Amino acid sequence: MVQNYASSFKEAVALVGELGMDRTGVLSQLEQKSDLLLDTLQLAGESELIALYSQMQASEKQYLLERETSARQGLYKAVEDLREAIVRSPGLDVSRQVSALEELKDYEAVVEQIVMLDVEIRSQVEGFDRQAAEVSDKLLSVVADEVERARSQIAKTSRAASWLLVAALLAAVILASAIAQEFVFALRQLEIEQAKSERLLLNILPETIADRLKQKPETIADNFTEVTILFADIVGFTKLSARVSPTELVNLLNEIFSEFDGLADRWNLEKIKTIGDAYMVVGGLPDPSDDHAASIAEMALDMQAAIAHFNEKYANSHDQPIDIRIGINTGAVVAGVIGQKKFIYDLWGDAVNTASRMESHGIPGSIQVSASTYELLQNDYIFEDRGVISVKGKGEMKTYLLVGRKVETPIGVA
Numbered sequence: 001m002v003q004n005y006a007s008s009f010k011e012a013v014a015l016v017g018e019l020g021m022d023r024t025g026v027l028s029q030l031e032q033k034s035d036l037l038l039d040t041l042q043l044a045g046e047s048e049l050i051a052l053y054s055q056m057q058a059s060e061k062q063y064l065l066e067r068e069t070s071a072r073q074g075l076y077k078a079v080e081d082l083r084e085a086i087v088r089s090p091g092l093d094v095s096r097q098v099s100a101l102e103e104l105k106d107y108e109a110v111v112e113q114i115v116m117l118d119v120e121i122r123s124q125v126e127g128f129d130r131q132a133a134e135v136s137d138k139l140l141s142v143v144a145d146e147v148e149r150a151r152s153q154i155a156k157t158s159r160a161a162s163w164l165l166v167a168a169l170l171a172a173v174i175l176a177s178a179i180a181q182e183f184v185f186a187l188r189q190l191e192i193e194q195a196k197s198e199r200l201l202l203n204i205l206p207e208t209i210a211d212r213l214k215q216k217p218e219t220i221a222d223n224f225t226e227v228t229i230l231f232a233d234i235v236g237f238t239k240l241s242a243r244v245s246p247t248e249l250v251n252l253l254n255e256i257f258s259e260f261d262g263l264a265d266r267w268n269l270e271k272i273k274t275i276g277d278a279y280m281v282v283g284g285l286p287d288p289s290d291d292h293a294a295s296i297a298e299m300a301l302d303m304q305a306a307i308a309h310f311n312e313k314y315a316n317s318h319d320q321p322i323d324i325r326i327g328i329n330t331g332a333v334v335a336g337v338i339g340q341k342k343f344i345y346d347l348w349g350d351a352v353n354t355a356s357r358m359e360s361h362g363i364p365g366s367i368q369v370s371a372s373t374y375e376l377l378q379n380d381y382i383f384e385d386r387g388v389i390s391v392k393g394k395g396e397m398k399t400y401l402l403v404g405r406k407v408e409t410p411i412g413v414a
Contacts, residue, residue, distance in 0.1 A: 026113055030060070033107040040100045044091030052082040060111075067118055079108055087247045094241045094249060095276050101250050102274075121192055208286050221336035227284035228296040228330045228373060229347065229355035232260070232303060235323040235364040237277040243320075252314075253277060259306045266302075267295040272347060278359075282347060285335050293330055293376040297402060300326050300367045327359025328402070329370040357391045358399065367402040374400045381405055 034057065041049045056078040063071040086092065086100045234240075234256070241249050257274055264271045264281050268289070272280040281299065284292030303324060311321035331351025337343045354370055362368035374383060384401040391397045 026110060026117070027064075030107070030110045030114070033103065033110055034060075037100065037103040037107055040092075040096060040103055041086075043096055044089050046089060046091045049082070049085055049089060049091075052078070052085050056082050064114075072115060075111065079104065079111075087250070094246065097246055098250055098253060098276065117192060121188070221334055221338070222286070223332070223334055224285050224288065225332050226292070226330060227282055227333055227335075227351070228293040228328060228376075229282045229333070229352055230280070230296050230300060230326060230328050231356050231359035232279045232300075232324055232326045233359055234277040235325050236320075237322075240320075240322060256306070256310060259310075260303060263299050263302050263306070267299045269295055269299060270345075273344065282333075282335075285333075286345075293373055294380065296328055296373075297367075297377055297381055300328060300402060301404070304365075304367070323364045325359055325362045325364050326367040327355055327357065327362050327369075328367065328373050329355035329358050330372040330376060354391075354394065357394055361389060361391055361399075363401070369400050369402055371398050371400070377402070380407060 038053060041053055056075070059071070059075040059078040063075045065071075083101065083104055086097060086104065089097065092100060234253075240252075244252070257279060260279050260281075261271060263269075267283070269281050269283045270285060272282055274280070281296070282292075283289065283295045289295070303326065307322065307324045315321075329351055331349070331354065333347045333349040333351050335345065335347050337345055358368045358370055368386065369377070369383075377383075381402055382404040384403055386399045386401050388396050388398050
């Protein structure tokens with residue numbers, strides 16, 4: 001039993017050592033988020049921002065060292081102080097301010113993962129301690145039987161030999177108990193690190209892509225013959241930024257995009273990224289689906305409804321309602337993950353460019369779709385024929401405006 005524990009312990013220690021080299025570990029991700037935020041803050045050229053960033057770093061190190069409530073509260077306060085400084089920073093324009101706040105939010109998310117894992121660790125430690133105690137009790141029971149048998153032999157040997165036998169047995173108990181404790185601890189650390197890596201990957205990549213990267217880290221590039229891409233842009237965002245405070249502007253944009261994220265989850269779509277006040281989402285990948293165009297259409301209509309609700313909610317506080325312009329196209333793309341640092345899941349191809357053009361050449365408050373998307377949706381949705389328009393880089397193109405459903409939610413609620 002002792003030999004089995006020793007062998008398993010060595011294997012567990014080796015696995016923990018390998019996991020410590022994993023570039024996707026949550027502590028490595030925390031460092032990446034922190035570095036990305038620093039790059040953005042340095043653009044402002046303000047000593048106050050850098051000083052608050054350094055204070056946040058010091059609080060982070062203290063928390064990671066102590067893992068106590070007071071240290072965690074200190075880190076939270078340092079993050080909040082930096083957020084307030086970013087909002088009132090004269091050295092950051094609105095776009096960089098939004099980026100800095102998003103990066104700080106990503107940093108906070110990783111900190112929360114560490115806090116949650118600390119809670120899990122404490123719970124698992126109690127369980128492993130009980131297991132270790134059970135193992136020790138069993139070993140003591142075995143040794144007790146051996147001692148009883150040894151006593152019958154002691155009578156035939158000298159007193160010195162009997163003490164030597166008992167001492168050897170007790171030493172075996174102590175060694176076995178120590179190995180058992182170390183083995184349980186190694187298994188606990190291995191499971192915790194695996195959980196950290198899993199959560200981090202699923203936060204930034206689709207699950208199927210994350211699984212592939214874990215099995216064979218390399219460049220991922222997949223061809224999809226037919227997907228539907230949506231671009232949305234908040235009309236008049238620049239003018240809006242001149243009328244409201246930076247803090248209010250960032251809060252409004254966060255509220256809108258958070259609502260869009262919920263819609264993407266509802267319709268089983270993959271959010272790709274946000275760029276300033278633009279939002280990009282795709283249907284039909286990484287897992288192909290037959291209803292990708294209809295799912296995108298449903299999200300587009302729901303996005304219009306969300307903006308209408310937003311304007312109604314803030315009717316008394318805003319002089320002018322905001323509007324949204326949406327463009328949709330269907331076609332072939334290449335999707336994947338490239339590079340070795342700060343990678344994301346992204347799309348490439350002419351279909352992506354066309355979807356972007358559908359948005360930029362669209363009408364505020366409208367959903368403009370290409371002919372390829374119209375062909376897939378014409379039986380279930382209501383369209384207006386916009387005719388032929390001149391599209392930059394594409395020439396003359398026939399487009400349509402999606403205005404509603406012929407039947408209620410033809411693909412069903414996700």
